[in-house]
Amino acid sequence: MPIKSEPVEVNIGPQHPSTHGVFRMVARIDGERVTDVKMVVGYLHRSMEKLAEERTYTQNIPFTDRMDYLAAMTGNLGYCLSVEKLAGIDVPERAQYLRTMFSELQRVASHCMATGAFINDCGAWQTPVMYTFRDREKVLDLFEMTCGARITTNYMRIGGVAFDIPDEFLPALDWLVNDDLPARFEELENLIVGNEIILMRSRDVGVVTPEMAINASLSGPMLRSAGIAWDIRKADPYCVYDRMNFEIPVGYNGDSYDRMVIRIEEMKQSLRIIRQCMAELPDGPHKVDVPLALRPPAGEAYSRVESPKGELGFYVVSDGGPAPYRWHVRAPSLINLSVLPQMTIGQSIADAIVTLGSIDINVGEVDR
Amino acid sequence: MTGALLTIITDNWWDIRDLSNLSGAIRDLVSDAGGPGWLVYVVAGLLGAAGIVTFVGVTAIINIWIERRVVGRMQSRLGPNRPGPVGLLQPLADAIKLMQKEVLQPKLADALVFTAAPIAFTVPGIAVLAVVPWGRNMTLASLDAGIVFIFAMSSLAALAVFIGGYGSNNKYALFGSMRVIAMLVTYEIPIVMSLLGIAMFAGTMNLDGIVRFQEDHWLFLIMLQPLAFVIYFMSSSAELNRTPADLAEAESEIAGGYHVEYSGMKFGLYYAAELINCVTVSAIIATLFLGGWWAYKLDEIVPGWMIYIGKVYAVYFLFIWTRGTLPRFRIDQLLAFAWKWMTPMALVNVLMVAAEVLIWEETGWSAGVLLPIYVVLNNALALALIVAWVRVFAPRFERFPDRPRFYSTIDVPSLPAVAPVQPGTQSQ
Numbered sequence: 001m002p003i004k005s006e007p008v009e010v011n012i013g014p015q016h017p018s019t020h021g022v023f024r025m026v027a028r029i030d031g032e033r034v035t036d037v038k039m040v041v042g043y044l045h046r047s048m049e050k051l052a053e054e055r056t057y058t059q060n061i062p063f064t065d066r067m068d069y070l071a072a073m074t075g076n077l078g079y080c081l082s083v084e085k086l087a088g089i090d091v092p093e094r095a096q097y098l099r100t101m102f103s104e105l106q107r108v109a110s111h112c113m114a115t116g117a118f119i120n121d122c123g124a125w126q127t128p129v130m131y132t133f134r135d136r137e138k139v140l141d142l143f144e145m146t147c148g149a150r151i152t153t154n155y156m157r158i159g160g161v162a163f164d165i166p167d168e169f170l171p172a173l174d175w176l177v178n179d180d181l182p183a184r185f186e187e188l189e190n191l192i193v194g195n196e197i198i199l200m201r202s203r204d205v206g207v208v209t210p211e212m213a214i215n216a217s218l219s220g221p222m223l224r225s226a227g228i229a230w231d232i233r234k235a236d237p238y239c240v241y242d243r244m245n246f247e248i249p250v251g252y253n254g255d256s257y258d259r260m261v262i263r264i265e266e267m268k269q270s271l272r273i274i275r276q277c278m279a280e281l282p283d284g285p286h287k288v289d290v291p292l293a294l295r296p297p298a299g300e301a302y303s304r305v306e307s308p309k310g311e312l313g314f315y316v317v318s319d320g321g322p323a324p325y326r327w328h329v330r331a332p333s334l335i336n337l338s339v340l341p342q343m344t345i346g347q348s349i350a351d352a353i354v355t356l357g358s359i360d361i362n363v364g365e366v367d368r
Numbered sequence: 369m370t371g372a373l374l375t376i377i378t379d380n381w382w383d384i385r386d387l388s389n390l391s392g393a394i395r396d397l398v399s400d401a402g403g404p405g406w407l408v409y410v411v412a413g414l415l416g417a418a419g420i421v422t423f424v425g426v427t428a429i430i431n432i433w434i435e436r437r438v439v440g441r442m443q444s445r446l447g448p449n450r451p452g453p454v455g456l457l458q459p460l461a462d463a464i465k466l467m468q469k470e471v472l473q474p475k476l477a478d479a480l481v482f483t484a485a486p487i488a489f490t491v492p493g494i495a496v497l498a499v500v501p502w503g504r505n506m507t508l509a510s511l512d513a514g515i516v517f518i519f520a521m522s523s524l525a526a527l528a529v530f531i532g533g534y535g536s537n538n539k540y541a542l543f544g545s546m547r548v549i550a551m552l553v554t555y556e557i558p559i560v561m562s563l564l565g566i567a568m569f570a571g572t573m574n575l576d577g578i579v580r581f582q583e584d585h586w587l588f589l590i591m592l593q594p595l596a597f598v599i600y601f602m603s604s605s606a607e608l609n610r611t612p613a614d615l616a617e618a619e620s621e622i623a624g625g626y627h628v629e630y631s632g633m634k635f636g637l638y639y640a641a642e643l644i645n646c647v648t649v650s651a652i653i654a655t656l657f658l659g660g661w662w663a664y665k666l667d668e669i670v671p672g673w674m675i676y677i678g679k680v681y682a683v684y685f686l687f688i689w690t691r692g693t694l695p696r697f698r699i700d701q702l703l704a705f706a707w708k709w710m711t712p713m714a715l716v717n718v719l720m721v722a723a724e725v726l727i728w729e730e731t732g733w734s735a736g737v738l739l740p741i742y743v744v745l746n747n748a749l750a751l752a753l754i755v756a757w758v759r760v761f762a763p764r765f766e767r768f769p770d771r772p773r774f775y776s777t778i779d780v781p782s783l784p785a786v787a788p789v790q791p792g793t794q795s796q
Contacts, residue, residue, distance in 0.1 A: 008539055010539050016623055017620055017623055018620040032699060119695060122620075123611065123614070123621075123695045124695040124696070125619075125691055126443060127442060127443045127692050127693060131443070131444060195695065197694060197696070197697060200697070200698070200701050201695060201698060201701075229775035229777070229778060229779035229780070230779075230780055231778070234776075234777060234778050245776075246776075247775060248774065248775045248776070249773070249774055250773045250774070250779075265774075348700070349621060350618070350621045351698065353621045
């Protein structure tokens, strides 16, 4: 006898422990199975793109901190690159290296958060998230040492970086990159990557096919988990990534587990890049002087960086005035989120949560 | 009267080996004073009940601190350390906070059920402690059907969770309740099966008798029944709603599940009862598998009830440990695990015990010869079954290599032309 059940509509979010902010997912659920998902975004909309049209180019940098607040450095960098492209500013060599170094440190911090939160969504009672937070804290300590802030760093400037690194920075970084973090990642892998329950929970859950990934313009670990080796750092190198030796980890089946493993591997690759940056770091000025009320020539520019979430693009249009005429952000979180219904429909409610966790969205960036 | 009480205290104050001396003295006092026979029993029962309830209250408070500190250590943080020395006053602070909170009740909730559920959840855990022996001659109710009583009571707690979730008229709570019932139906079977072997070996369902069996034969039953211990531990962690089987509350999925609508002291009762139930299950394990108050020659030096409480907390630490380390199963995986592994294994265990007990009775060989052989045999069986499960029957993921591939250049495979998205397949 078939069991008759009535589908219920459940609000997952905006107040829910696993929506990573104030994202709302209206799920129609039949028993434990999700039959339909409607995404509601905009609870954290702060109208940044419009606000930016009233502020000077330099004043807009803090907005980029607050978009993806877990990866402020890459946000800063992407925006500064687009303005530099617009205004034709050359950045000194040392600043290029520092930017590379800090965006890789930021990637480690952000992926730590993503991995920990993902396993938390799998139901581990906050232990992995504490372990990864411990590692993230050390990276944030380095940020604090350099620019005084930990989360909203506001470190990159148009024409360079805000401050040169202090004397004690490099020894601390050396310890972190060569001694501490490799051991921590190994511990993380031993604890998590082979864990049977994690495998059961995340294998074949939230599968992204290559067609789907390209169709929806996904990027970052989401795209790479589908088996496509695409990385802005290789495809369209910025800063000094073209001089760096690193590899792109790519998954096989596009499921949540692949995305987690890819993030862990990417952190290791980031350490490789940081080591090369440390070895090659040149002397010289850390920024060029740029007028505070910068007036780039009329025109438009688009530049993109590989943020921890994916391809983060900034499109700036100038009419020759001190403020951008139009500012648009291509937010990887929002675009990666667009396939959530396709990924979750047909799965159970527990899998839907795991899938959402594996996308690694940041609602600050989704809503802007 | 007061003089007699004083005598009890001054004569026996040092004799903490056996708390029944004290209650026995009070009982004698009542009967000496010419109290009727029934009054003696009522007084004795009340004394025992008061003792157990006091123990439960104190453990619930201490366990909050223990659990938070131990899990804190496991999570590489300190845990509560501000109120009082090493955070010992944290449970008090928690309790005061919870009492100050407004007790909200959803408008459409069933008021009676909503209020009754936390109480009904607390009672069974305490009731089970009445039948466990706390020391030699220290059982409040030495039931001959002790194990059956335990089964009955432990199922009641799940029922209380169900009515609480069902009565709060919340979808998340309903999900939690449904999961509880699914788990109850599934996990009662391995629990009953695993304890069947114990009852068969000991030849009694009386918990006193089981402890005496372990004392007589100079072994802990965990040595004779390792498989049953593993099964019982896993199943009861599912019944207790603790990770890896905390599906009914599943913080990250259904936001607290059955107690999502509870606040204030009603929630506090749930919270405390969860810890009490955990201690209760630890107490059952300590009695049935770890020899209860008996510990080879140690119980001649140390009071039995101290040994017993020590064992209870050792088992409780195991529960904290699993909670601090393991992720959660999905409901279908958990149920499949119970039906496909635990129940058959429990059956194999029962079969093995039946054969062993039969051989024991038919041949009449002495226990000193047979039991060591059984210990070796059953341990080998348990190990073999667990290894076989891990090697042969565990879910396999070979078709998915674990390690990612590495590319040092861009590599986008040429894909077939993508069909346009059909309207309606994507929501919004």
